[in-house]
Amino acid sequence: MFPAPIQKASPAAQLGYKLVLPIALILWLLPLIGVAVTSVRPASDLAAGNYFGVPSSFAGFENYSAVFRNSPIGWYILNSFKVTIPTVIGAVAISCLTGFALATYKFKGNLVLFFLFVAGNFIPFQILMVPVRDMTLKMGLYDTVMGLVLFHVAFQTGFCTLFMRNFIKGLPFALIESARVEGVSEWKIFRHIVLPLMRPAIAALSVLIFTFVWNDYFWATVLVQSQTAMPVTAGLYSLNGQWVAAWHLVSAGSIVAALPPVAMFFLMQRHFIAGLTLGATKG
Amino acid sequence: MSNNAPATPGFWKKHQQGLAPWLFLLPGLIMFVVYVVLPIFQSIWISFYDWDGLGPKTWIGLGNYEELLGDEAFYVSLKNNLLWLVLYLLAIPMGLAVALFLNQTVTGIRLYKSLFFFPFVISQVVVGLIFTWFYAPNFGLFSALLKELTGLDFAVLADERFVTFGIIVAGLWPQTAYCMILYLTGLNNINPEQVEAARMDGAKGWSLLWHIILPQLAPASFIAMVVTIIGALRSFDLVSIMTAGGPYGSSRVLSFYMYEQALSEYGFRMGYGASIAVVLFLIMMVFITLFIVRMLSQERNA
Numbered sequence: 001m002f003p004a005p006i007q008k009a010s011p012a013a014q015l016g017y018k019l020v021l022p023i024a025l026i027l028w029l030l031p032l033i034g035v036a037v038t039s040v041r042p043a044s045d046l047a048a049g050n051y052f053g054v055p056s057s058f059a060g061f062e063n064y065s066a067v068f069r070n071s072p073i074g075w076y077i078l079n080s081f082k083v084t085i086p087t088v089i090g091a092v093a094i095s096c097l098t099g100f101a102l103a104t105y106k107f108k109g110n111l112v113l114f115f116l117f118v119a120g121n122f123i124p125f126q127i128l129m130v131p132v133r134d135m136t137l138k139m140g141l142y143d144t145v146m147g148l149v150l151f152h153v154a155f156q157t158g159f160c161t162l163f164m165r166n167f168i169k170g171l172p173f174a175l176i177e178s179a180r181v182e183g184v185s186e187w188k189i190f191r192h193i194v195l196p197l198m199r200p201a202i203a204a205l206s207v208l209i210f211t212f213v214w215n216d217y218f219w220a221t222v223l224v225q226s227q228t229a230m231p232v233t234a235g236l237y238s239l240n241g242q243w244v245a246a247w248h249l250v251s252a253g254s255i256v257a258a259l260p261p262v263a264m265f266f267l268m269q270r271h272f273i274a275g276l277t278l279g280a281t282k283g
Numbered sequence: 284m285s286n287n288a289p290a291t292p293g294f295w296k297k298h299q300q301g302l303a304p305w306l307f308l309l310p311g312l313i314m315f316v317v318y319v320v321l322p323i324f325q326s327i328w329i330s331f332y333d334w335d336g337l338g339p340k341t342w343i344g345l346g347n348y349e350e351l352l353g354d355e356a357f358y359v360s361l362k363n364n365l366l367w368l369v370l371y372l373l374a375i376p377m378g379l380a381v382a383l384f385l386n387q388t389v390t391g392i393r394l395y396k397s398l399f400f401f402p403f404v405i406s407q408v409v410v411g412l413i414f415t416w417f418y419a420p421n422f423g424l425f426s427a428l429l430k431e432l433t434g435l436d437f438a439v440l441a442d443e444r445f446v447t448f449g450i451i452v453a454g455l456w457p458q459t460a461y462c463m464i465l466y467l468t469g470l471n472n473i474n475p476e477q478v479e480a481a482r483m484d485g486a487k488g489w490s491l492l493w494h495i496i497l498p499q500l501a502p503a504s505f506i507a508m509v510v511t512i513i514g515a516l517r518s519f520d521l522v523s524i525m526t527a528g529g530p531y532g533s534s535r536v537l538s539f540y541m542y543e544q545a546l547s548e549y550g551f552r553m554g555y556g557a558s559i560a561v562v563l564f565l566i567m568m569v570f571i572t573l574f575i576v577r578m579l580s581q582e583r584n585a
Contacts, residue, residue, distance in 0.1 A: 001478065002383075002470065002473060002478055002492070002495075003383055005387065005388065006389060007388075017389070018389060021389075025395060029398065029402075030424065031424070032401065032402070032405075032413060034413075034424050035412075046422075049422075051422040051424075051427070052424065094310050094314065097307045097308070097310060098307065098310075098311035101303075102308075105304035107304050113308070113312070115575050115578070116315075116320070117315065118575065118578065119575060120319045120320065122509075122567065122571045123319070123564060123567060123571070124516065124517055124538060124560065124563045124564055124567055125519070125538070126519075126537075126541040126542065126556075126560035126564075127322070127326045127560045127561065128319065128322040128326070129542070129545065129556075130322075130545055130556060130557050131321070131326055131329070132318060134336070135322075150314075154314035154315055154319060155318060155319060157311045157314055158315060186299055186300075186303035190307070211404060214406070215405070215406035215407065217407060217523070218520065233408045236408055236412070237408055240412060240524075250416070251416070254413065257408070257409055258405040258409045261405065262401070262404050262405060269397060273464060273468065
């Protein structure tokens with residue numbers, strides 16, 4: 001283990017480490033803590049110049065309910081779910097298939113296709129912006145949830161394929177080989193042998209894609225214009241324009257918008273971290 | 284289920300092995316080609332036209348690129364992109380440092396690791412808003428600290444000299460968290476015997492880190508490098524949220540300038556925007572090619 005376990009150090013060093021930990025954490029999260037505290041600060045505090053002190057009273061309930069009452073943020077959150085959940089299902093399902101194809105068959109162009117998916121995943125969004133927006137308009141899907149979902153599914157397929165292919169590569173190939181010898185059809189091999197083994201990869205990837213898509217801002221501004229389909233990232237930005245200097249509301253709104261991916265992360269922590277590292281390294 | 288051979292027609296039976304991969308690939312490949320591969324070529328094509336997005340396109344050849352060469356704002360964006368690229372790389376050693384700091388087994392360390400990772404999980408829109416507030420003159424926490432410590436008082440995001448640095452710092456926050464988690468997993472997979480053997484030989488501290496640990500962390504470093512370089516060149520959200528390119532366009536980056544030209548109140552110059560996107564794309568292709576060459580050689584060795 002590196003660095004050497006702190007248990008081997010002197011008692012003073014151990015105590016020092018345990019003291020430094022929370023201090024470092026507070027410093028690291030200082031901007032976030034500031035926003036969290038501001039979100040429960042009464043508006044009168046801000047008017048009186050009490051920006052950093054202890055809030056004069058707990059106004060969390062007022063602020064958060066004001067955010068939901070006076071702004072369409074609830075609607076934006078609903079839109080975000082309507083975009084994110086179908087995208088996760090679509091991209092993960094599609095990439096189970098592509099990952100299986102690229103991991104278990106030897107055919108001409110296999111590696112070329114694999115690296116096409118990998119490279120596509122790294123390109124700048126701007127090179128896609130004009131044509132994708134144009135295409136979405138022509139399909140009549142501009143300013144709809146469906147338009148966003150289709151694009152996200154397609155784009156996330158790149159990363160998901162990389163992830164799934166590497167994961168399946170790590171599975172024992174003998175299992176597939178012997179099924180083939182027995183004459184089991186390719187679809188049945190996928191459906192009954194490989195897919196059940198992919199459960200951990202599916203969980204990890206789902207959490208990851210949920211976070212990526214929930215947090216997308218660029219496409220939310222390019223493919224959506226009105227409130228009807230606007231996800232919470234773009235919505236929060238437009239609300240920020242309305243709530244000039246109402247920092248207690250901006251803060252509360254930010255916390256609300258950040259909550260779903262954060263909750264997801266804490267619930268599925270193990271999968272999330274497995275996902276981040278497994279996809280990019282070898283499975 | 285293997286005993287009753289299905290009565291499949293001869294053609295399918297004979298070609299199943301050859302056709303199956305393509306059938307499995309079909310849905311993904313169609314989506315990816317339509318939404319990702321083709322639009323790249325369309326963008327390159329559009330960059331040779333003068334087009335407002337609605338009316339007829341006018342072929343102007345390299346006209347957009349010639350205009351770029353004389354465009355002051357383009358150079359500002361390019362310079363800022365370079366700044367992003369260089370400074371963003373700091374996230375890698377910083378992430379490693381945090382990972383080394385947290386790689387202990389004391390009570391509650393798991394929660395600490397999770398909380399340190401927090402900034403990466405929340406949206407860049409929220410990160411941008413948080414830092415806008417953090418930097419805000421008069422009542423922002425950063426401005427207050429700065430005033431307390433140095434007596435200086437200025438608005439980071441309204442000052443052409445500091446604005447890009449201010450935004451990059453905001454970006455480094457989640458990016459460091461990302462690199463940290465990559466390194467924490469890497470440290471977890473380190474061969475303990477090698478470390479012990481090196482310790483027996485008297486290696487410790489920096490020399491142990493440099494000669495034994497870092498080489499073993501090479502895969503983590505490679506991924507950290509990939510995601511950080513790509514992240515730096517893709518930076519859009521923070522610029523858009525925190526300054527919208529201002530003041531006076533001094534914090535623009537290529538991705539934002541492209542968006543501004545093609546889709547904002549400054550006019551719908553799709554062709555010109557596309558040419559900026561092509562330049563950014565070519566810059567990124569240099570790095571993407573390097574990454575792929577390396578991944579390919581790993582693939583061949585495996």
